[in-house]
Amino acid sequence: MDLDEAARELYGLAPEDFTSARNKLADQAKADGDAAAGKAIRELKKPTLAAWLANQLVRAEADRIDDLVQLGDDLRDAHASRDGDRMRELTSQRISLVRDLGRAARDLAKKTGHKVTDTVGDRLAETLDAASVDTDAARLLGTGRLTSALRHVGFGVVDESGEPAEVTPISTARERRANGKKATKKQAGRPTQADKRAEERRRKEAREKLDRAEAELAEAEEARAQAEAELDANEHHVEDMRTAVERLTDELEKAQAELERAEHRTGSLERALTRAGRAATSARRRRDSLAED
Incomplete structure (x- = not known):
């Protein structure tokens, strides 16, 4: 089991099951002769309740999380073109979607016996808002393995302690779903249409960050x-x-x-x-x- 696979499994568990399952997977990797993987798995941090809820939304509400990220892209386009009417429309949609996702998260928590306090709910909403306005936050959320809630500030994204949140190299659930839907393989080393769109997206994000x-x-x-x-x-x-x-x-x-x-x-x-x-x-x-x- 590699780190990506272990992380996907662990961050889908209930918070109270995380530590024992993590240690078991780490011991298993070490017993299989991969000490480095075992060490990396053991260093995975247990998520806060707000982060756990966000991770569950990525798994249970994948389409609506995708919609949220897309709304962020559309908002940035509207802002770049100074389309005030479009910005107001998209902002209203974003607020409504964040509210609906918050309700969905509370339902998920209730089913597993977890209580969502107002503070936890606010931190989850801040995480969803951050993902809709910042591409790094969207990528962090999309991994489905947050350890802390996120908050967007003037110069980037921070976690619950106020420290800068780092972008994980592990693939996001959105990317894994996109890869799973590819109907054809790359032809003779030539980039596919999906590759071109991904490259254009990366260039767009780089331009936006530069701007x-x-x-x-x-x-x-x-x-x-x-x-x-x-x-x-x-x-x-x-x-x-x-x-x-x-x-x-x-x-x-x-x-x-x-x-x-x-x-x-x-x-x-x-x-x-x-x-x-x-x-x-x-x-x-x-x-x-x-x-x-």
């Missing part, structure tokens, strides 16, 4: 230029304020010196006033004395 990266770069460059301009303006403002402070400090020192001189002169004038008052009093007395005589 997003270029848009993010342009936005970052614009933000950097704005920050640089604001910094330059602020540095000029700081220099102007420093000059103003130096000027005001000099004026303050001069004003303090003038104040000290004025205060000193006030003392002199007060003493002169006292002397003048005494002299006036003496003069008034002499005048009054002469007037009596």
Whole structure:
């Protein structure tokens, strides 16, 4: 049993059966002489409940999962062509489909005795939403072997811990179904129509990622230029304020010196006033004395 086959089997089991079944398959591979496969199988992680539900949907609702991924492709096309009406129509369809898949997941869980809390339901909805807007998330979901719920953020897809989610190299259920429906084999080494469509899809995804990266770069460059301009303006403002402070400090020192001189002169004038008052009093007395005589 190779890793792909083991993973398909294990991630289809109930969460409580995962660990014992994984260890049994790992021991079996090691006993068969494939220690590397045994080690790889033993390292497979048990899925969270939200991830387990998503894996069950891939198996039980394959067509609707395909529809969800296709809606994502159509939405990106509508966005690229700036078709607002089409985008609104597709967005409404996506919301409805995610809601229906959520109900289907709750029914699956109920049949196996598992309770879906609001938190788990929200994480499942985030996983389905991520698959409809991000091709990497769609590929992760399509493997049917998620270990964690997914969430789409500005620069990619993260798991429940907030760490970047890695795209698994194992083939997705969608790809396996497509391969199983091939009616003819490749002719003399020439690519089939399915190969051409797959290659065109890969090129389209690469172009879309490049366009997003270029848009993010342009936005970052614009933000950097704005920050640089604001910094330059602020540095000029700081220099102007420093000059103003130096000027005001000099004026303050001069004003303090003038104040000290004025205060000193006030003392002199007060003493002169006292002397003048005494002299006036003496003069008034002499005048009054002469007037009596």
